[in-house]
Amino acid sequence: MSVLVDKNTRLAVAGITGREGSFHTLNNKRYGTNVVGGVTPGKGGQDVEGIPVFNSWAEAAESAQPNTAMIFVPPRFAADSILEAAAAGVELVIAITEGIPAHDELRVYNTLKRDYPGTRLIGPNCPGILSPGKANVGIIPASFFKEGNVGVVSRSGTLTYQIGNEIAQAGFGCSSIVGIGGDPVPGSSFVDVIELFEADEQTELIVLSGEIGGSAEEEAADYIAKDVSKPVVAYIAGFTAPAGKQMGHAGAIVSGSAGTAAAKAQALEARGVRVGRTPTEVAEIAVTQLR
Amino acid sequence: MDLLEYQGKQLFARHGLPVSDGKAVTTVEDAVAAANEVGYPVVVKAQVLIGGRGKAGGVKLAADEAEAREHATNILGMDIHGHTVRTLWIEHASDIATEYYASVLLDRSAKQPLVMFSIEGGVDIEEVAENTPEKLIRHHVDALDGLSREEAVQIATDGKADADVIEGVADALVALYEVWLDEDATLAEINPLIVTPEREVKALDSKVSLDDNALYRHPENQELADKENEDPIERRAKEQGVQYVKLDGDIGILGNGAGLVMSTLDVVAQAGGQPANFLDAGGGSDAAKIKQAVELILANDAVKAVLFNIFGGITRCDEVAKGLIAAFDEIKPTVPFVVRLDGTNDVAGRQLLQEAALPNVHAARTMNEAAEKVVALAGGQR
Numbered sequence: 041m042s043v044l045v046d047k048n049t050r051l052a053v054a055g056i057t058g059r060e061g062s063f064h065t066l067n068n069k070r071y072g073t074n075v076v077g078g079v080t081p082g083k084g085g086q087d088v089e090g091i092p093v094f095n096s097w098a099e100a101a102e103s104a105q106p107n108t109a110m111i112f113v114p115p116r117f118a119a120d121s122i123l124e125a126a127a128a129g130v131e132l133v134i135a136i137t138e139g140i141p142a143h144d145e146l147r148v149y150n151t152l153k154r155d156y157p158g159t160r161l162i163g164p165n166c167p168g169i170l171s172p173g174k175a176n177v178g179i180i181p182a183s184f185f186k187e188g189n190v191g192v193v194s195r196s197g198t199l200t201y202q203i204g205n206e207i208a209q210a211g212f213g214c215s216s217i218v219g220i221g222g223d224p225v226p227g228s229s230f231v232d233v234i235e236l237f238e239a240d241e242q243t244e245l246i247v248l249s250g251e252i253g254g255s256a257e258e259e260a261a262d263y264i265a266k267d268v269s270k271p272v273v274a275y276i277a278g279f280t281a282p283a284g285k286q287m288g289h290a291g292a293i294v295s296g297s298a299g300t301a302a303a304k305a306q307a308l309e310a311r312g313v314r315v316g317r318t319p320t321e322v323a324e325i326a327v328t329q330l331r
Numbered sequence: 332m333d334l335l336e337y338q339g340k341q342l343f344a345r346h347g348l349p350v351s352d353g354k355a356v357t358t359v360e361d362a363v364a365a366a367n368e369v370g371y372p373v374v375v376k377a378q379v380l381i382g383g384r385g386k387a388g389g390v391k392l393a394a395d396e397a398e399a400r401e402h403a404t405n406i407l408g409m410d411i412h413g414h415t416v417r418t419l420w421i422e423h424a425s426d427i428a429t430e431y432y433a434s435v436l437l438d439r440s441a442k443q444p445l446v447m448f449s450i451e452g453g454v455d456i457e458e459v460a461e462n463t464p465e466k467l468i469r470h471h472v473d474a475l476d477g478l479s480r481e482e483a484v485q486i487a488t489d490g491k492a493d494a495d496v497i498e499g500v501a502d503a504l505v506a507l508y509e510v511w512l513d514e515d516a517t518l519a520e521i522n523p524l525i526v527t528p529e530r531e532v533k534a535l536d537s538k539v540s541l542d543d544n545a546l547y548r549h550p551e552n553q554e555l556a557d558k559e560n561e562d563p564i565e566r567r568a569k570e571q572g573v574q575y576v577k578l579d580g581d582i583g584i585l586g587n588g589a590g591l592v593m594s595t596l597d598v599v600a601q602a603g604g605q606p607a608n609f610l611d612a613g614g615g616s617d618a619a620k621i622k623q624a625v626e627l628i629l630a631n632d633a634v635k636a637v638l639f640n641i642f643g644g645i646t647r648c649d650e651v652a653k654g655l656i657a658a659f660d661e662i663k664p665t666v667p668f669v670v671r672l673d674g675t676n677d678v679a680g681r682q683l684l685q686e687a688a689l690p691n692v693h694a695a696r697t698m699n700e701a702a703e704k705v706v707a708l709a710g711g712q713r
Contacts, residue, residue: 115544116547116548139544140544141515141542141544141545141548142437142515142517142542142544142545143437143512143515143542143545144545146437146442146443146444146474147474147475149442149474150442150443150473150474150475151475154475167644179614179644179645180644181643181644181645181674181675184674194590195590196588196589196590196591196593197588197590197614197644198586198587198588198590198591198642198644199588199590199591199594200590201642201644201674202591202594202642202673202698205642205673205674222589222590224437224439224517225437225439225442249590251589251590251593252593253439254439254440255439255440256439256440259440275594277590277591277593277594277597278593278596278597279596279597279600280578280593280596280597280599280600280606281593281596281609301597317597317601318594318597318598318601318698318699319594319698320697320698320699
């Protein structure tokens with residue numbers, strides 16, 4: 041098994057006719073992902089190397105029955121595209137788009153929760169999801185990962201490649217790699233994805249790769265202590281990042297002393313999660329636990 | 332993007348939140364003219380994006396023209412915690428009966444807007460939150476419904492605002508929420524929100540952060556950035572679309588992806604070095620962009636050595652190598668470089684660098700090895 045994307049994935053892509061959108065869609069298709077369509081308003085009836093393009097998510101849903109949506113449209117159109125896919129009944133929406141306004145993300149998150157609870161959003165501003173050997177939805181370079189039993193969830197793209205590659209070089213593979221993105225209001229949190237890994241038979245160890253800001257890592261720490269039986273190894277980036285460059289006092293109140301890399305590492309370690317000091321050390325700890 | 336006090340107040344005024352009349356000026360003569368216009372007594376306030384202005388002597392009361400001139404002369408050009416004062420806000424001094432606190436922000440954890448209110452204003456609100464949390468009202472607003480006037484009245488009442496200004500405080504909270512929402516702010520804060528002896532409620536200060544990602548729908552806000560106080564290299568980077576943050580050390584850093592670059596800073600610090608910058612070249616950078624990035628890093632005179640840490644996903648290592656070679660061709664750097672290339676086309680990239688045999692460029696295979704090498708080349712541990 042794996043989580044979220046696999047051989048049953050039926051993918052449709054908003055922004056398939058754009059340069060980036062078509063490049064990565066075709067890449068995903070070559071990997072073996074079942075791509076059933078694309079959505080670009082005004083370009084319905086065309087195709088991208090045989091993949092049919094529809095004018096709207098409603099049309100795509102009716103004609104091609106996608107169960108997964110990938111969003112590649114520019115930031116100013118992304119929020120509406122996500123909600124349109126949800127309204128069309130798509131269960132999983134993976135938003136790659138970077139630079140969506142925070143207020144749009146807030147509106148999307150709360151609208152999904154209220155009106156479309158059956159739709160799960162991953163991202164935005166994320167590299168997507170790869171289940172090695174099964175399906176790739178997004179921009180994760182599949183060649184650095186092997187199939188295996190490590191579940192990876194991360195706020196950062198390249199850092200994930202770094203850690204995943206070191207695990208692969210040590211001879212281990214991954215069940216799924218899930219990028220949840222680094223934006224202020226992500227559709228899914230560490231907790232949401234760890235819950236899936238905990239339930240996934242193939243996954244034997246979970247790697248969490250976090251960074252400064254917000255409190256998602258601290259919330260994950262509480263959840264892990266309470267509800268997770270599988271070993272978790274964590275990495276936190278940003279120990280030397282300048283503090284509070286953009287945040288005013290009000291923001292600092294919300295996170296209290298939390299939000300710094302040190303506070304996050306401490307919260308995780310206090311609940312029995314081993315935290316590697318470098319990406320290499322994370323891979324080493326993971327490999328030791330797997331052997 | 333953080334706004335200066337007077338810029339935030341302009342947004343407040345636009346949404347009907349009362350502020351004092353005033354003028355932003357950049358010279359002593361204009362300051363005196365503004366003071367004469369708004370009428371004495373006036374407050375001369377340094378406009379800088381850092382707290383602690385008052386304690387640093389950047390906020391002064393002037394009873395007449397002579398005092399206004401004296402304060403403007405002293406404050407203009409003053410250094411406040413590394414920020415040079417280039418702009419003054421001159422406003423008519425307000426009589427103050429009471430000082431409250433109000434803010435609206437995006438609560439990332441609850442994924443809802445958060446309205447906060449306290450009658451303990453004018454002081455460090457973090458201390459209020461720490462020592463007397465019951466005096467800080469925190470109210471989450473339904474992001475889809477917005478803040479209703481009834482909710483605002485309830486917040487003011489729960490916060491024990493004086494009975495005769497409950498309505499005025501509620502009006503201010505509703506207006507502040509509107510600023511936050513309509514201007515795409517991530518933070519809108521008033522400290523203090525004052526009550527005058529005439530029982531008028533008014534914003535005496537402002538702290539507003541706007542979401543850069545939403546500026547496209549606020550063309551009127553695009554010019555508000557504090558350009559004069561921006562670091563010149565950071566400004567250049569912004570124009571080129573590169574994520575660059577200047578730091579205090581002497582090791583220049585280039586990587587791809589914010590997480591990997593943050594991690595690189597950490598690994599360099601663990602090896603005993605001090606990073607001179609954060610630079611995320613982004614995904615899919617071509618040779619031209621890499622060359623520009625090298626120029627940015629070397630524009631900081633403090634840089635004694637540079638570390639390239641690339642894990643290619645969309646970014647191709649051969650493009651990074653070509654960019655570095657082009658940069659050496661043109662700029663002829665005199666500081667050593669350590670280059671770690673992994674990922675997409677890494678073999679081709681490493682080969683290009685080997686063939687180019689650039690002076691003082693050292694290859695490293697792993698991130699840790701690269702960090703140790705660059706720290707040694709920059710002069711070792713401190």
